[in-house]
Amino acid sequence: MSFSEIWKEIGLELKGRSCIRTMSQLITMDSEPSSVAPNHVYGETLWYAGYTASRHEKRVAEHLAQRGVEHFLPLYETIHRWNNGRHRVKLPLFPGYIFVRIALRDRLRVIEVPGFVRLVGFSSLPCPLPEIEINKMMEALSTGVLAEPYPYLTEGTRVEISGGPLQGITGVLLRCQKRHWVVISVDLIMRSMVVEVEAGDVVPAPTSRFSGAQNGGWA
Helix, strand or coil, X not given: CCCCCECCCCCCECCCCCCCCCXXXXXECCCCCCCCCCHHHHHCCEEEEEEECCCCHHHHHHHHHHCCCEEXXXXXXXXXXXXXXXXXXXXXXXXXXXXXXXXXXXXXXXXXXXXXXXXXXXXXXXXXXXXXXXXXXXXXXXXXXXXXXXXXXXXXCEEEECCCCCCCCEEEEEEECCEEEEEEEECCCCEEEEEEECHHHEEECCCCECCCCCCCCEC
């Protein structure tokens, strides 16, 4: 894996809730992958990010469940105010995206789902995500880890979570008074979320210099 960014250690502060920014550019692929991909990739079951129509994430998840396609739609709980009062609702952590675990040879089962737009990748080929990272995020959210959307960050103070459900994940450390937060980013889809962590559960991450194009790993 290679990244184009050179991470710099700078001070950051959490100044309150923020919605995920709108992506200015998105590299996606059409329904037919490039023929230059190794043949074994098409038969291997891997996690991929899928781009959905606006506000169709839950509907896409329902269709995938009906088709028996393994998928993951990260949600967070928030309060919305309507005319009839305040209500708790669950919204996508990464609006416009859903994760699917498929073999590329079975991609039509996903691409044909109403509201599903494209698999995300580079050079006309879907880019798989690390399975261990998806599993850790699923486990963390299922255990009640506080999470909410956060603007995608490309540089900041790098830390590694050393304890809890997200152990081993690296991200950007933020502080708000006595509370500690870590911004975890998915480079492939250019989206981030922020999770609350114990101060003793983060350690400095090694600073490395990378060159080349991004390949969609976790930030």
